[in-house]
Amino acid sequence: xxxxxxxxxxxxxxxSRVLTHLGADGNWGDFLFRRxxxxxxxxxxxxxAAMAIEMTRESExxxxxxxxxxxxxxxWDPVRQVFGALPFIFGTVVSSLLALTIxxxxxxxxxxxxxxLAPGWARTVLGFLVELLAAVPSVVYGLWGIFxxxxxxxxxxxxxxxxxLGFLPLFQGPALGFGMLAGGIVxxxxxxxxxxxxxxxxxxxxxxxxxxxxxxxxxxxxEMVRTAVLPYSKSGLVGATILGLGRALGETMAITxxxxxxxxxxxxxxxxxxxMASVIANEFTEATEEIYxxxxxxxxxxxxxxxxxxxxxxxxxxxxxxxxxxxxxx
Amino acid sequence: xxxxxxxKLLDRVVRGACVLATVVALVPLGSVLYYVFxxxxxxxxxxxxxxxxxxxxxxxxxxxNAIVGTIKLVGLACLMGIPPGVLAGVYLAExxxxxxxxxxxxxxxVMSGVPSITVGLFVYALVVMTTKQFSAWAGGIALAIxxxxxxxxxxxxxxxxxxxxxxxxxxxxxxxxxxxxxxxxLRTAAPGIAVGIMLAVARVAGETAPxxxxxxxxxxxxxxxxxxxxxxxxNIYTYAVSPYEDWHxxxxxxxxxxxxxxLVLNISARLLVRHRVKxx
Numbered sequence: 001x002x003x004x005x006x007x008x009x010x011x012x013x014x015x016s017r018v019l020t021h022l023g024a025d026g027n028w029g030d031f032l033f034r035r036x037x038x039x040x041x042x043x044x045x046x047x048x049a050a051m052a053i054e055m056t057r058e059s060e061x062x063x064x065x066x067x068x069x070x071x072x073x074x075x076w077d078p079v080r081q082v083f084g085a086l087p088f089i090f091g092t093v094v095s096s097l098l099a100l101t102i103x104x105x106x107x108x109x110x111x112x113x114x115x116x117l118a119p120g121w122a123r124t125v126l127g128f129l130v131e132l133l134a135a136v137p138s139v140v141y142g143l144w145g146i147f148x149x150x151x152x153x154x155x156x157x158x159x160x161x162x163x164x165l166g167f168l169p170l171f172q173g174p175a176l177g178f179g180m181l182a183g184g185i186v187x188x189x190x191x192x193x194x195x196x197x198x199x200x201x202x203x204x205x206x207x208x209x210x211x212x213x214x215x216x217x218x219x220x221x222x223e224m225v226r227t228a229v230l231p232y233s234k235s236g237l238v239g240a241t242i243l244g245l246g247r248a249l250g251e252t253m254a255i256t257x258x259x260x261x262x263x264x265x266x267x268x269x270x271x272x273x274x275x276m277a278s279v280i281a282n283e284f285t286e287a288t289e290e291i292y293x294x295x296x297x298x299x300x301x302x303x304x305x306x307x308x309x310x311x312x313x314x315x316x317x318x319x320x321x322x323x324x325x326x327x328x329x330x
Numbered sequence: 331x332x333x334x335x336x337x338k339l340l341d342r343v344v345r346g347a348c349v350l351a352t353v354v355a356l357v358p359l360g361s362v363l364y365y366v367f368x369x370x371x372x373x374x375x376x377x378x379x380x381x382x383x384x385x386x387x388x389x390x391x392x393x394x395n396a397i398v399g400t401i402k403l404v405g406l407a408c409l410m411g412i413p414p415g416v417l418a419g420v421y422l423a424e425x426x427x428x429x430x431x432x433x434x435x436x437x438x439x440v441m442s443g444v445p446s447i448t449v450g451l452f453v454y455a456l457v458v459m460t461t462k463q464f465s466a467w468a469g470g471i472a473l474a475i476x477x478x479x480x481x482x483x484x485x486x487x488x489x490x491x492x493x494x495x496x497x498x499x500x501x502x503x504x505x506x507x508x509x510x511x512x513x514x515x516l517r518t519a520a521p522g523i524a525v526g527i528m529l530a531v532a533r534v535a536g537e538t539a540p541x542x543x544x545x546x547x548x549x550x551x552x553x554x555x556x557x558x559x560x561x562x563x564x565n566i567y568t569y570a571v572s573p574y575e576d577w578h579x580x581x582x583x584x585x586x587x588x589x590x591x592x593l594v595l596n597i598s599a600r601l602l603v604r605h606r607v608k609x610x
Contacts, residue, residue, distance in 0.1 A: 027506055027507075029506045029507075029508045029509065030506055030507045030508050032508070033507070033508030033511070033512075034421075034424075034425060034508075036417065037417045037418065037420045037421035037424070037425070038421050038425065038430065040414045040415075040417040040418040040421065041417075041418040041421040041422060041430065041431070041434040041482075042430065042434065043414060043418065044418055044434055044437050044438050044441060044478060044479065044482065045433055045434055045437045047441070047475065047478070048437050048440065048441055048444075050452075050456075051444070051448070051449075051452045054452055054455045054456060055448065055451060055452060055455070057455070058451070058455050105351065106351045106354055106355050107351075107355075108351075109347060109348040109350070109351025109352065110348070110351050110352045110355055112348050113345075113348035113349060113351065113352050114352070117345055117348060124604075126352055126356075128600065129356055129359060130352070130355060130356070131600075132359060132593070132596070132597075133355065133356075133358070133359050135532060135533075135592060135593060135596040136359070136362055136536075136589065136592075137535075137536025137537070137538070137563060137588060137589070137592060138536065138537075138538060138539070139536065139538040139563045139566045139567050139570075139585075139588075140362065140366060140536070140566070140585045140588065140589055141362065142566075142567065142570065143366075143566055143570045143581055143582065143585050144358075144361070144362045144365055144366070146570055146571075147365070147369075147570075147578070147582075148361060148365050189355075189358045192355050196355070220337055220338060220340075220341035221341055221345070222340060222341040222344040222345065223337065223341070225344075243443065246443045247443070249445070250443075250444070250445020250446070250447065250448070251445070252445065252446065252447045252538075252539035253538045253539055253563075253567060257567070257570060257571060277445060277447045277539070280447055280451065281447060281539055281542055284451070284454075284542070284543050285542065285543050285546070297451060297455075300447065300448045300451040303445055303447075303448055304444065304445070304448045307443055307444060307445055307448075308440055308443070308444065310443070311439070311440045311443035311444075312436075312440055314443075315436065315439050315440065
């Protein structure tokens with residue numbers, strides 16, 4: 001199983017063994033200890049694999065019956081057993097992109113302010129508060145969305161947007177409150193702490209000499225950030241954004257409660273929509289036929305695969321920044 | 331000189347924008363806390379903590395079963411999620427430079443990004459389909475899976491912070507490595523690990539999506555762990571999307587209780603961290 005990285009150097013290996021084990025070579029306690037902990041560590045990998053396998057099995061029937069039509073089909077009619085997931089994919093993608101559009105500038109502003117500009121006390125207090133945003137349970141955001149955000153959008157924001165930007169198809173249609181706009185805003189609130197805290201970590205990894213160099217050349221604080229800090233941390237910030245996207249795609253309760261849950265594809269942000277996670281949450285316990293369950297499971301599988309891929313890409317990007325040598329290339 | 335003034339102005343503008351961004355992000359937090367408190371406080375009375383829900387239309391009633399249910403589910407999740415998570419974390423800290431270590435670390439990170447609803451689907455297929463019933467066990471397993479990566483990674487990080495000299499001292503006294511790790515390293519890191527666990531618990535206590543088709547819901551007391559079990563988050567959802575005015579009030583009250591539970595755990599964990607950092 002786990003092999004020491006220097007296994008090919010027998011001399012070094014036996015020496016390090018003596019140093020770290022300080023006992024007879026066949027110490028049973030150490031042997032058991034290593035194997036037991038390794039078993040539990042392995043369990044995590046097994047669990048991820050099991051999820052992929054189990055969900056593929058659950059959705060087998062739907063995959064076999066609909067094939068690629070599943071992804072491109074626009075009709076979702078459980079009664080006639082026609083299952084096309086496009087409206088849900090559309091809803092998930094649009095609400096997540098809307099959330100990113102709102103959350104990324106705000107999160108970058110927070111990260112830059114808290115790591116480069118703010119005085120010490122503000123860093124602690126504001127950082128603490130921003131992270132509290134992540135502690136509020138999703139369902140509480142949903143409750144707030146139904147009774148506070150949606151009415152506010154319906155009565156104040158949407159009429160104003162309709163009057164000023166109503167010529168764009170994005171802002172047309174009746175002001176319902178519930179819909180894509182409400183969903184995007186709730187998601188934006190929920191992913192802001194994710195993006196901003198990962199971005200802060202990334203900015204913290206930027207070596208001090210870079211900042212000092214920029215300041216010594218006469219740069220203002222912002223010029224220092226723009227010319228020294230941001231170029232160095234670019235890929236990490238992209239990674240932070242992708243992590244936020246991953247969270248937005250999989251977020252379920254809050255968005256289910258405010259997006260309106262109608263399987264339609266509309267150009268307007270005022271119109272209700274539906275997301276992949278929401279349709280699973282709403283219909284899974286009501287689904288009785290095998291094929292219906294399989295179709296919902298297939299949506300879950302799609303969601304799983306997409307978020308896992310996004311997470312892999314994001315982690316690689318964030319890790320790269322952390323790994324650059326001190327004072328490494330820009 | 332004029333150019334310099336312009337540069338300074340730009341600097342000011344950007345600083346202002348960054349402050350503004352921070353303020354804008356905190357407005358929803360303030361609004362959520364305010365409304366949950368104001369609209370929830372009216373529904374909080376003794377009956378809320380001691381009585382079962384009343385049928386629609388009848389006044390009063392409480393969520394005693396959901397409060398107990400949430401505690402049960404989180405308790406099960408802790409029992410099943412913490413020991414494996416800590417052991418896996420010990421592996422990563424002690425032997426994590428192996429190839430398996432790198433794969434596990436990466437998997438844990440990726441796993442923490444898996445949507446909680448898909449974890450619910452997974453546990454549904456794994457547990458609910460085989461036992462043919464919704465149960466507290468299924469809900470507990472789903473929450474445990476969600477806790478696992480957080481517990482593992484924070485155990486690893488905190489073990490790595492323990493000074494190597496402690497281990498060397500123990501090994502120098504002739505203690506075998508496994509005892510040095512468990513009795514010296516893990517014990518030294520224990521308060522920090524506890525904080526990590528508190529944060530993980532606070533997170534899963536508010537999870538709703540994975541419980542929808544694992545623990546399901548129950549209007550009555552569940553007498554065993556093999557029955558559908560009510561929980562505060564699922565109740566908030568059901569009550570909030572219902573058409574009944576008095577259910578909405580109960581949803582706000584439940585949200586207040588849940589939020590207080592979650593925030594107390596979360597904030598005390600962070601204060602403990604701060605305290606420890608200052609003490610060093």
